[in-house]
Amino acid sequence: MSVTTRREDNVGYVEIDNAPVNAIGLSVRQGLLDAVRWAEREALDRVIVSGKGGMFAAGADAKEFDSAPVEPHLPDVLNQIENSFVPWIAAIEGVALGGGAEIALACRLRIMAPNARIGFPEVTLGVIPGAGGTQRLPHLVGLTDALNMITSGKPMSAKAALEKGLIQTIHDEPNYAAFMVNTEELGCIVPTSDLPSPPVDQDVLNTARHHVNAKSAGQIAPLRAIDVIEAGLNLPIQEGLAVERKAFLELRSSDQAKALRHIFFAERAAKLPNDITAPPITLEHVAIVGGGTMGSGIAYALLNAGFRVTILENDAEGVERAKENVETIVSASLKRGLISEQEASDRKDRFSATTDYDQASDATLAIEAAFESMDVKRKIFLTLEKHLPADAIIASNTSYLDINELASVLQEPLRVIGLHFFAPAHIMKLLEIVRGDKTSDTVIATAFALAKRCRKIPVMVGVCDGFVGNRILARYREAADTVFMDGSTPWEIDEAMVEFGYAMGPYAVQDLSGLDIAHANRRRQDATRDPARRYIPIADRMVELGKLGRKTGAGWYRYPGGEGRVDDPIVADLGIEEAHFAGIERVEYSADEIRQRLLLAMINEAADLLHEGIAQSATDIDLVTVFGYGFPRWRGGLMHYADTLGAAEIVKQIQQLAKEDPVAWKISPLLKQCADNGTRIGR
Numbered sequence: 001m002s003v004t005t006r007r008e009d010n011v012g013y014v015e016i017d018n019a020p021v022n023a024i025g026l027s028v029r030q031g032l033l034d035a036v037r038w039a040e041r042e043a044l045d046r047v048i049v050s051g052k053g054g055m056f057a058a059g060a061d062a063k064e065f066d067s068a069p070v071e072p073h074l075p076d077v078l079n080q081i082e083n084s085f086v087p088w089i090a091a092i093e094g095v096a097l098g099g100g101a102e103i104a105l106a107c108r109l110r111i112m113a114p115n116a117r118i119g120f121p122e123v124t125l126g127v128i129p130g131a132g133g134t135q136r137l138p139h140l141v142g143l144t145d146a147l148n149m150i151t152s153g154k155p156m157s158a159k160a161a162l163e164k165g166l167i168q169t170i171h172d173e174p175n176y177a178a179f180m181v182n183t184e185e186l187g188c189i190v191p192t193s194d195l196p197s198p199p200v201d202q203d204v205l206n207t208a209r210h211h212v213n214a215k216s217a218g219q220i221a222p223l224r225a226i227d228v229i230e231a232g233l234n235l236p237i238q239e240g241l242a243v244e245r246k247a248f249l250e251l252r253s254s255d256q257a258k259a260l261r262h263i264f265f266a267e268r269a270a271k272l273p274n275d276i277t278a279p280p281i282t283l284e285h286v287a288i289v290g291g292g293t294m295g296s297g298i299a300y301a302l303l304n305a306g307f308r309v310t311i312l313e314n315d316a317e318g319v320e321r322a323k324e325n326v327e328t329i330v331s332a333s334l335k336r337g338l339i340s341e342q343e344a345s346d347r348k349d350r351f352s353a354t355t356d357y358d359q360a361s362d363a364t365l366a367i368e369a370a371f372e373s374m375d376v377k378r379k380i381f382l383t384l385e386k387h388l389p390a391d392a393i394i395a396s397n398t399s400y401l402d403i404n405e406l407a408s409v410l411q412e413p414l415r416v417i418g419l420h421f422f423a424p425a426h427i428m429k430l431l432e433i434v435r436g437d438k439t440s441d442t443v444i445a446t447a448f449a450l451a452k453r454c455r456k457i458p459v460m461v462g463v464c465d466g467f468v469g470n471r472i473l474a475r476y477r478e479a480a481d482t483v484f485m486d487g488s489t490p491w492e493i494d495e496a497m498v499e500f501g502y503a504m505g506p507y508a509v510q511d512l513s514g515l516d517i518a519h520a521n522r523r524r525q526d527a528t529r530d531p532a533r534r535y536i537p538i539a540d541r542m543v544e545l546g547k548l549g550r551k552t553g554a555g556w557y558r559y560p561g562g563e564g565r566v567d568d569p570i571v572a573d574l575g576i577e578e579a580h581f582a583g584i585e586r587v588e589y590s591a592d593e594i595r596q597r598l599l600l601a602m603i604n605e606a607a608d609l610l611h612e613g614i615a616q617s618a619t620d621i622d623l624v625t626v627f628g629y630g631f632p633r634w635r636g637g638l639m640h641y642a643d644t645l646g647a648a649e650i651v652k653q654i655q656q657l658a659k660e661d662p663v664a665w666k667i668s669p670l671l672k673q674c675a676d677n678g679t680r681i682g683r
């Protein structure tokens with residue numbers, strides 16, 4: 001039974017019981033409808049609806065969205081609840097999201113536990129509220145707040161919901177508070193739909209549209225939500241609901257909604273592979289070597305997850321810098337209201353920084369986050385081996401280097417793993433877990449357990465230069481530089497990729513991270529680079545000119561006075577010059593041609609990663625590209641997007657490009673295979 005009913009005196013208790021999150025699937029909808037009839041039959045004086053397990057309801061069951069809707073539909077069920085002569089009260093603990101929040105709107109009264117949250121995250125799944133959210137919410141909170149809540153998808157606290165008029169009461173025990181409501185007063189409460197609509201305000205609607213265009217460019221659902229909310233302001237409720245339902249059903253089967261559902265479920269399915277059954281070791285104290293930006297970000301991520309953390313540094317200056325870095329993150333989190341004073345001081349108590357490795361002698365995990373040099377990292381590994389327990393895990397945060405080579409310096413290479421965090425490590429959700437040839441299952445299981453505790457998305461990858469993410473990134477940048485040298489400007493390339501859905505193009509991103517890191521990498525790769533492969537020297541010239549990005553005031557763009565960004569004709573000239581030296585006749589690429597080259601280059605590389613077994617699945621590549629590299633989430637990740645093009649079409653286009661440069665555009669065998677067999681890459 002997904003909904004249980006119980007009667008006490010004249011009060012009916014209806015409990016949604018559909019673990020783990022009380023998603024509102026068919027059986028819940030049917031159960032709620034039956035409960036309406038039951039309460040009326042029993043002539044109860046109220047129904048108190050709640051969710052089992054301290055969770056009201058996480059919304060409609062998104063797993064059902066791939067099939068045709070089945071009756072009873074949620075909007076009809078909620079109409080019945082709202083119009084029943086037995087008034088319903090929502091007693092909300094945990095979260096009331098999407099359809100869950102819509103159940104609450106159909107009730108006469110909404111009571112929330114102090115730490116509960118309520119919201120309409122539908123746009124994050126590419127849809128809009130489809131069971132009255134867009135129509136009833138403005139009646140309670142007004143137009144501006146309804147637009148904010150629905151277009152942002154962000155849930156709000158009980159306190160905010162009370163202030164906005166979304167709920168009437170906050171109580172530690174919502175069920176008890178609902179029981180105590182005076183029957184006569186309850187009878188006088190008007191159904192949400194019967195409250196007056198706020199007036200149409202074009203300024204407010206325009207601001208919302210402007211905001212959505214700036215924040216969620218390319219996404220259909222938030223704009224559609226505004227249209228539907230606007231339509232409802234002038235329509236009787238049932239007509240407004242019909243407009244909402246039509247838009248919801250259209251969006252539900254849209255490509256964007258499919259892509260967003262894919263990522264939603266992929267994120268939750270990122271777990272330890274089934275064939276690894278070894279239990280993880282218990283971690284309590286973690287040592288981090290290096291307290292720079294990356295090391296201190298990792299430290300804070302671990303402090304947040306409840307670990308004791310010691311940063312190990314070379315000298316007193318390094319110790320001070322590490323302390324300052326962590327302190328800065330703690331203060332910023334406190335200032336932003338992400339943690340309380342108590343939580344901030346608790347994090348500080350669990351943190352230390354020192355030059356004395358013996359202070360980490362009981363650490364069961366050490367993560368090296370030092371300078372990207374094999375020699376430096378080898379030395380650190382040997383020192384850690386000397387000071388840490390013999391079974392402690394020794395991990396490297398390297399972005400490119402060979403984990404097997406690093407592991408080989410230790411007596412027990414099975415204790416070595418790569419933990420590739422992304423900067424800023426306390427914010428970015430992706431964690432590439434790099435499995436070395438000898439890494440033990442226990443160590444892998446512990447890495448996945450660590451990721452879960454830190455609320456990161458773990459993706460297991462194999463050893464190669466750059467693993468999954470940075471190998472694709474290198475190919476993306478190479479394709480961009482080639483297009484630049486052969487005819488475009490960095491700003492044209494950036495604009496084309498922003499139009500595709502990236503928040504920033506490849507050149508603006510490099511200016512943020514600095515051009516020196518990629519430069520050092522290129523020098524490391526000089527010895528092994530395929531001499532037949534075309535080399536684009538523009539980035540090297542940028543470094544020679546001291547244009548290292550924002551930190552030097554100029555990179556691919558100029559940043560006069562540290563503010564704003566201006567296109568730099570000197571940079572554009574570098575492309576023209578290098579093309580001239582190489583005897584290349586430059587061409588003008590359209591935005592579509594730019595996108596085609598950059599995206600196909602990434603897809604081809606990603607297919608090679610799958611073919612070589614470095615990536616375990618196409619979905620893993622989707623997670624890496626979305627959560628580590630800014631690929632638009634609403635396109636579902638690189639390989640999900642590739643499947644919308646189809647392997648045969650991709651191969652055809654690459655074959656065309658290969659006529660210009662057969663080395664750079666060597667088709668991945670996997671793509672060829674999928675094209676020949678007519679199969680999806682994401683399978």
Ligand code: 3H9
Nearest residue numbers: 021023058059060061062063074098099121129130131268
């Ligand atoms: C909607 O409501 C449309 C309506 O307006 C109109 C209808 C007509 N469906 O996240 P977790 C699963 S659209 C199906 O790890 P947490 C999830 O896959 C919906 N399954 O837990 C996972 O499964 P597994 C609007 C769902 O504690 C398990 O539950 N609602 C759904 O970290 C645990 O999930 C949303 O967008 C779902 N809706 O976080 C809310 N939700 O164990 C989406 C979760 O097999 N959900 N699952 O891996 C969330 O934000 C989080 O899950 C929540 C819990 C905060 C609730």
